[in-house]
Amino acid sequence: MRIALDAMGGDFAPEPNITGAIAALQADSALNVVLVGPQDQLESQIEASGYSGDRLSIVHASQVVGMEEKPTDAMRQKPDSSISVCWKLMAAREVDAVVSAGNTGAVVASGLKTRLFLKDVKRPGIAVTLPTIAGHAVLMDVGANPSARPSHLYQYAVMGEIYAREVLRVESPKIGLINIGSEDVKGNDLYRDTYRLLNESPLKDSFVGNVEGRGLYQGEADVLICEGFVGNVVLKVSEGMADFLMKEASKHIIGSLDTERDKAKQAFQNLGKRFRYHETGGAPLLGIDGICIICHGSSDAHSISNALKGSAMFKDRGINSQIAEHLAQKPVA
Amino acid sequence: MRIALDAMGGDFAPEPNITGAIAALQADSALNVVLVGPQDQLESQIEASGYSGDRLSIVHASQVVGMEEKPTDAMRQKPDSSISVCWKLMAAREVDAVVSAGNTGAVVASGLKTRLFLKDVKRPGIAVTLPTIAGHAVLMDVGANPSARPSHLYQYAVMGEIYAREVLRVESPKIGLINIGSEDVKGNDLYRDTYRLLNESPLKDSFVGNVEGRGLYQGEADVLICEGFVGNVVLKVSEGMADFLMKEASKHIIGSLDTERDKAKQAFQNLGKRFRYHETGGAPLLGIDGICIICHGSSDAHSISNALKGSAMFKDRGINSQIAEHLAQKPVA
Incomplete structure (x- = not known):
């Protein structure tokens, strides 16, 4: 190789x-x-x-x-x-x-x-692995394709599923479509049409339907599909939010302690490592x-x-x- | 009243x-x-x-x-x-x-x-106030209008600017367009056209250009504009991420301490309150x-x-x- x-x-x-x-x-x-x-x-x-x-x-x-x-x-x-x-x-x-x-x-x-x-x-997409309450999830696409069509998103489900199975070692990956509500009529045309495609496809048994932003980090699916514009914003917002929150938390929590500040500081540093996505070895352009x-x-x-x-x-x-x-x-x- | x-x-x-x-x-x-x-x-x-x-x-x-x-x-x-x-x-x-x-x-x-x-x-939109490193920022729209046009986003900038000035008391609110890169050609047609509209509008002096997901929580703008699909996902992802992160952090940090666990627990609870957006009094449908x-x-x-x-x-x-x-x-x- x-x-x-x-x-x-x-x-x-x-x-x-x-x-x-x-x-x-x-x-x-x-x-x-x-x-x-x-x-x-x-x-x-x-x-x-x-x-x-x-x-x-x-x-x-x-x-x-x-x-x-x-x-x-x-x-x-x-x-x-x-x-x-x-x-x-x-x-x-x-x-x-x-x-x-x-x-x-x-x-x-x-x-x-x-x-x-x-x-x-039709269009390659970037698959990034994010930590969740349940372990990890693949989010795709995070920026290669900012104006996707339903057929592109469908192919991301195909590629993301194989990637999650082979690399994250999830036996039967659940596929979710990022959306703004659980109803099948939710979102806009792109997401409604993609929902229909997935629901009638060979992947339908793995498709758990729409997953809202909240559900991503709660591990509602192993593979989350969206167009590159949304995925990129999700990824960057997550990074920015994590940075902001960890800074605020460490300042606030460490400041509240007297004798165990060093222990808490060390624990925050260890935690920070867990949230760096490059620990997973990078994001493939699938x-x-x-x-x-x-x-x-x-x-x-x-x-x-x-x-x-x-x-x-x-x-x-x-x-x-x-x-x-x-x-x-x-x-x- | x-x-x-x-x-x-x-x-x-x-x-x-x-x-x-x-x-x-x-x-x-x-x-x-x-x-x-x-x-x-x-x-x-x-x-x-x-x-x-x-x-x-x-x-x-x-x-x-x-x-x-x-x-x-x-x-x-x-x-x-x-x-x-x-x-x-x-x-x-x-x-x-x-x-x-x-x-x-x-x-x-x-x-x-x-x-x-x-x-x-043309279309009302929901404006939500989020905490940032710099204080607060208004994000609009977070879900009323999941398939917006450039003219809708332009109007959100008008409404969001007035709201930030009058309610958040920001003297000259900076307006940013949520996007996936800083170049004016970034994103997709909706965001490229909105960029042009804002850049040629009476708001042009307040318009700081594209803001990436990371910049939201770093306080790069006071008013952040996007279509409802993206804004809703951003809001829910932020909530889910904050939940997940605070749970992990409190478990991890408190677990690392011996004598000051109660103090840390209390500090986490206080911090949690700061991040609940209902503290700001709710989100208006503008x-x-x-x-x-x-x-x-x-x-x-x-x-x-x-x-x-x-x-x-x-x-x-x-x-x-x-x-x-x-x-x-x-x-x-």
Whole structure:
């Protein structure tokens, strides 16, 4: 298995990316990692790390997309960015997977431009794994497709179900449609039509119906489907809310204590770790003929290593062939 | 000022509603409250409360909409529900305001059916006040209008700005458009077109552009505009996330302590109160020719009393006349 790692993607790149790559290589002897970025800089960093094996190589990319850069500008102005070069390697079948903690918008835009889609897939979507009261749930799409059609959402249910089964190891994943009420007539045309599609599809036995925002974190379903605009807002609101709440809580609770402040501080730090979604190894862009794992911008070496191992698992479990097989039988319900 | 209070609305009705009404009457001598619900039941409850003034009256309604009932069914099957009767009183100008902690879907559906809209208003929307790092922000719409047009969202900016100025007392409210990136081309057609409308409108100096989900709780704007589908999901996800996080945090943190568990427990309870949005006195359905305040289903007497006082403030500050005046000049940018 050969993975292109965007060495320059992420808030702290390239340091944690190189360290994470080396950790993954040490854990999995079947892995090869191609670091994509400025040759000279990467060479000296690898040298400094002391790593000497031959499963870590470099492919040169002269440009870097900034984390806050506008994806459309980046695509136009930086054809030789580390992100673009990663995708070119996958399009040429020189790697099996692309892993990036870089500018998500640019990773997705660059990937969609390759049109490297699995057969019958209309639009790839990003599947993110979120913690819930019940354990975990997959939310899809969180931003690749901000104006989806019912047939796209139906395909997200197909892909999300396979992903939850194979990666989260949920035996019979329950599929829910994000909506603003439980009635089947709720929402707008997109969600009403998707409800009907799902309810008449081969997935109907797994479909638990509409799930309201509240139900997401209460674990009402294992796979939650929505269009990219809604999913992205849900994901970012959740992050912002968690940040805000944890800050307020730690200030408030720790401030109320006298002798056990340090214990509480430590407990808050441990809890914070549980809520970082990069612990799960990144979010796949599902529907690509290949593997693309998007990591959080704040990824550390541990997260990068997890994402690399996650790519290997993605391949081993045959997720793409299962998706293609399902869609070949029933492309849209 | 005369307010119709849905005596039967809310998880614990009618008890906290009656207690809350009496508290508001005692605090404001210009207030009259009309309790709407089953005459006999309400009469005996008022008697039991010991209240004897003449500013609390009853208007009979024989039916009650359940909190989990489907709004469409309720509308059809219960024409004499306390919710419907409240709206009839407002349509007949017998009251200035409607306050309900009942089934939100039914309150909105029943209200929209009256077509009691302010002149030039295309679609009323619900404005909810959320806590942020910076204090508070208004999010609109959170569910009255799940398939909005750009002109609707523009009007929400007009209404939300006036509400934030007059009720939250923000001197020059900053308006943000909920979106999935900061670029003006981000999102889908609805949000791109709304961006353009706002950017060329009389509100352009207050418009700070797109705000991502993360920015909401970071206080990037005082008024956040989106269609009802997105706003409702944001609101419910926030509630679910806060619940989940506070439960996990209190279990985890309290469990890490030895001698100061009670102090921490108390601090968590106090913090919980801050995050209940009914503390702010409910969410107005803006754009109605009249006043409608929607309270959280879990409202206690304090929240109901706040919502009644909030209705009085809404009238005193002349919010509706300001909305009508603004829209008369520029109905849609």
